[in-house]
Amino acid sequence: MAPASGPPGRRLVIVGGGPAGLLAAAALAPCFDSVAVYERREEPTADAAMRSQHSYPMVLAHRATEAFAAAGLSPACCSPEHSVPCDGHYSKGVLWGRAGDLGPAMRTWVVDRVGLAADLAAEVGRAQPDKVRMHFNAQLSRLNLAARRAEFVVDGKTAVEEGYELLLGADGASSAVREAMEAAGMLRTQLMYDSPVLYRTFYGLSRAAREEAGERELVPGICTHRPRQHLYWYDNKKGPLITFWMDESGRLDGLVSKNVNWDRAALLQSIRATHPAIPEHLAAGVVAQVADPPEGPGAAGAPVGSRFGRILRCSAFTGPHVALVGDAAHPVTGHLGQGCNMALESVRVLASALQQCGGDVDAGLRLYDSQRREDAWAMQHLEMAMAAFVRAPSARPSAASFSLPFRLYASALLTSTMLVGLALHKLAPSKFPTPIYLFAAFRDARVSYSAARRNCWAMMAGASALTAAGLAGVAAWALRRWVPR
Structure with missing residues (x-):
């Protein structure tokens, strides 16, 4: 087994190199001598976005941009120098919620998960070129919390062992770090709600309409819209929810959710019946990417999709020399769109707590837990209320049911x-x-x-x-x- 490379001293090891983990690398770096980030997925790139069911549109708000600013980062996807803020969303072809002159606290940015991670990785490399090391395709294989040792398998073959002063779990809703903490008696978890909603993503559809072929634009004038300027929503109680957004190349990406039948013919018919405003060529393009293939849902290359998450309440976010942030600490669903914003804000709260305590890890973790836990629980409570408000009652009790x-x-x-x-x-x-x-x-x-x-x-x-x-x-x-x- 290879020991981790890097200087000795106070070491921060982060499990998870998504947006929260990458922000934590930069935000917490001043409190440590070295930082290592281990991410099980491949390095975030444009090609990775095309292959990932986890690259979906998110709306970042003031909470997120404040967290970036506190860490000295300015990711391109939500920087005025490189992108435009979101100026409302189209619902069934009608523009709603224009930002106007509401001020910076009300400004939002449409991003995708993989693109945001790529921008943050570049920013971390710029801000902390000597202190932070990032490892992708690196899976946590063993964790000894008592001995403060973590083992990772990199590229499926090389085992690397790390010692740490602080281990940060930023490894998502199915966090292995959280499971280890629960097994060690550091916290308890309670499943509050498990969303049954499945989504599948699509990429690279043309926004241009060929008039000679009788095609229509998704919304009038869409060819004048800038990348990530708007979201385009199509929802119907009797059909799927389809969300479009425009990537940097000017093509349309998006996702399909609230669908129960992924058969190609049935899905196309459902879109035609419930969303006649979606042009036929775009409906066909969406179905071609998200529907089950003729061979069936288990065929090679068939899209599998992902769920909209669950609400899991943790009794604590920290233990001795270990902490959780983001979905590892407070997973939520997509009903209120706060998962990424809350995750990034938690990193800012943790960094502030450690700095207030002069880098004292034990004191900083206690302060973080006391400042963040009740706040996160409040958000989870509102998420559950929204889920109960919008979802129809189920005849069969399940984790998705409410009293x-x-x-x-x-x-x-x-x-x-x-x-x-x-x-x-x-x-x-x-x-x-x-x-x-x-x-x-x-x-x-x-x-x-x-x-x-x-x-x-x-x-x-x-x-x-x-x-x-x-x-x-x-x-x-x-x-x-x-x-x-």
Whole structure:
């Protein structure tokens, strides 16, 4: 077995080289003598995006860009010098939610996971060329938390053993580091919700329409749109959700979800019936990439897809000389689109905690856990409420089911938040910049997820009080009007 190369001293080992792990390498580097990042996937490149079911559109908000700035990074995909911010989304061909002049705290950026990871890897190499080493195609094979030793298999053959001062688990929702911590009694987990929604991705469709062939554009004027300027959504209760976005080359990538039948003919017919606004040539292009092949779903090269995740609550995010960030610590689903934003913000909180404690790992981890755990739980609670609000009840109980009381609570919470938020936006647009309160709260790094949940509760309480007062007034009027004296 080969020992890891690198200088001796305080060493940070990061398991997972996705966006959270790469940001952590730069953000935590000042507290350590050397940093090693091990990622089980291949190095993120444009070719890797074409081969990956995990390259999907994400919307980064102020929480993410603040985390990048705190670490001294400026990834190209969300930098004004190289990209344009998102200026609203098209829903069934109609533009909604234009950013306008809402200010930097409301600015968002459309990115894809592999592209963001590639930009962050380049930025980490620029910011920490001598201290950080990145290893791809590197699988964690053995972990001894008591001895502080981790073993990795690189390129399927070379075993590398690492010692560390801090081990950081940034290895996603199925985290091996989290499993080891749970086995060692450092934390407990509770599965709150397991999304049954499956998605499959597609790439490289032409946005141009051949008029001589009778083709239409996806939306009028799309050829004038810039890469990642908009998302294009097509949703229907009776059909799949199809999301398009434009990559750097000007071609259309995206994903298909909420679909239960991946048969080629059935899927094409479903898209035609529920999304007639999608041009025929694009519908055919999507189906060609995401549908099961004629040989069946198990055939070689058949798309397998991925699930929209699960909500798993961890009783702690840290243990002795080990910590979790991102989906390893607080996995969520895609209902509110906060997974990546929350993951990157957790890295910023961890880096700040270590710096506040002068690099003392034990004290820094205690501070991080106390500052972040309740906040992440609040976000997971809101995710569950949204899932219960939008998903139809299931006849068969499962991990994707919710009780009737929780469904009623979720409906009351989100409906009142939407109504009160809209009223406040009309009355005080400077303090409530978007008609839907949660959109603004989730974007703004100055508003914690715990504060957002408290505000939602306050809006529900206010709406409930007004409703009760109104009903009492109606009842009193009816009594005076109809009950004889």
